[in-house]
Amino acid sequence: MLEQALKAAAALPDGDPLAAASALRAAGFPPDLAATALTQVALRRKAVAKFGADASVMHFTRAGLEQATRGPVAARRAARLAAAGATSVADLGCGIGADTIAFARAGLRVHAVDASEETAATAAANVLALGLSQLVRVEPRDAASVPLDGVDAVFCDPARRTSGGRRVFDPRAYSPPWDFVVGLAARVPMTVLKLAPGIDHAMLPPGAEGEWVSVDGDVVEAAAWCGPLAAAPRRATLFQGPDVVSLTGSGVLAAPVGPVGNFVYDPDGAVIRSHLVAEFAATVDGTLADPTIAYVYTSTPAPTPFGRCYEVLDQLPVALKRLRTALRSLDVGALTILKRGSALDVEELRRALRLSGSRSAVIALTRVAGAPAVLLLSRVADPGGAAGR
Ligand SMILES: C[S@@+](CC[C@H](N)C(=O)[O-])C[C@H]1O[C@@H](n2cnc3c(N)ncnc32)[C@H](O)[C@@H]1O
Numbered sequence: 374m375l376e377q378a379l380k381a382a383a384a385l386p387d388g389d390p391l392a393a394a395s396a397l398r399a400a401g402f403p404p405d406l407a408a409t410a411l412t413q414v415a416l417r418r419k420a421v422a423k424f425g426a427d428a429s430v431m432h433f434t435r436a437g438l439e440q441a442t443r444g445p446v447a448a449r450r451a452a453r454l455a456a457a458g459a460t461s462v463a464d465l466g467c468g469i470g471a472d473t474i475a476f477a478r479a480g481l482r483v484h485a486v487d488a489s490e491e492t493a494a495t496a497a498a499n500v501l502a503l504g505l506s507q508l509v510r511v512e513p514r515d516a517a518s519v520p521l522d523g524v525d526a527v528f529c530d531p532a533r534r535t536s537g538g539r540r541v542f543d544p545r546a547y548s549p550p551w552d553f554v555v556g557l558a559a560r561v562p563m564t565v566l567k568l569a570p571g572i573d574h575a576m577l578p579p580g581a582e583g584e585w586v587s588v589d590g591d592v593v594e595a596a597a598w599c600g601p602l603a604a605a606p607r608r609a610t611l612f613q614g615p616d617v618v619s620l621t622g623s624g625v626l627a628a629p630v631g632p633v634g635n636f637v638y639d640p641d642g643a644v645i646r647s648h649l650v651a652e653f654a655a656t657v658d659g660t661l662a663d664p665t666i667a668y669v670y671t672s673t674p675a676p677t678p679f680g681r682c683y684e685v686l687d688q689l690p691v692a693l694k695r696l697r698t699a700l701r702s703l704d705v706g707a708l709t710i711l712k713r714g715s716a717l718d719v720e721e722l723r724r725a726l727r728l729s730g731s732r733s734a735v736i737a738l739t740r741v742a743g744a745p746a747v748l749l750l751s752r753v754a755d756p757g758g759a760a761g762r
Pocket residue numbers: 437440441442465466467468469470471472486487488489492514515516517530531532533548549550
């Protein structure tokens with residue numbers, strides 16, 4: 374009956390929920406079942422962004438979907454674990470099973486547990502729906518009680534939210550508890566931890582590779598690759614449409630400092646979070662204009678996936694009135710404001726500028742050699758093409 378209700382709900386247009394509920398009741402589904410099916414179909418529609426076509430047969434809880442790893446990110450992690458020689462993995466706190474599914478698809482046997490009965494049942498339903506039951510055992514169980522002697526590898530993606538759904542920023546508030554999570558590497562050398570992007574580097578297990586992952590420019594997670602899985606001290610992994618690129622390095626190098634150049638790169642958030650700005654700067658032969666600000670300046674543009682390129686057209690006055698005069702003289706109306714190393718409130722500044730011209734412009738509020746600076750920029754969408762001009 375649930376499957377029929379789901380089919381009927383999926384066939385309704387994605388619009389007015391009251392009309393959809395009436396339509397299902399009119400088709401003979403009891404109100405509770407109609408409500409469950411409509412919620413599930415709404416979650417499936419939302420889940421397409423993370424899971425693509427799989428979403429249409431998967432099951433979700435609202436919290437489970439929010440916390441789930443995106444399909445391509447989970448697939449890449451699973452492939453890396455398989456390539457390292459792991460054939461089995463314990464997924465401790467499996468949620469709705471996004472990582473479990475990816476591990477099984479990479480050929481690993483998976484013991485997946487979740488402390489929440491409902492969540493574990495949802496993961497089990499997903500494993501079944503995707504035809505992976507032969508490789509996966511899902512149990513409602515506390516992670517701390519799982520014996521780890523029978524597995525090659527451990528994966529733990531601790532809950533980083535309170536029971537009320539608010540995000541938790543301090544790893545010591547994670548569940549399972551941080552001491553347990555960080556201690557896993559001492560029990561099973563091939564341990565991978567999924568962590569919040571804001572994790573302090575000092576909290577990473579000693580010797581672990583810290584990886585920061587972005588998807589189309591948004592930093593979505595960090596991971597600690599422990600023991601033999603650590604291939605470099607730090608890694609930035611960028612998913613850009615169908616492409617995935619990685620930058621590795623020590624995470625402790627300082628980029629050289631120089632003058633404001635003709636071009637400036639705004640590095641991807643994963644590059645910045647992984648402390649690989651110096652390594653990135655080396656790839657474009659760039660320098661910083663202030664040792665503490667991650668804008669990378671060059672004299673010529675070069676194609677790179679690791680940052681957005683802008684041409685530096687001018688330096689504008691920092692004082693509000695003179696900045697307003699300068700922008701009005703350029704007939705600027707629509708203003709994009711980038712900010713790095715400035716305490717100014719972007720929206721307050723936009724209001725105070727009161728611009729109404731007919732042109733659009735980009736400015737960056739930043740620091741140059743320790744002093745506040747405003748740069749007038751123009752986006753270079755194709756730095757390779759711009760170099761050949
Ligand atoms: C961030 S989610 C995991 C998401 C999962 N990796 C995915 O992509 O679908 C964390 C999960 O850990 C579970 N959890 C929290 N504390 C736990 C514990 N002590 N033992 C087992 N599971 C736990 C939560 O119920 C939650 O489902």
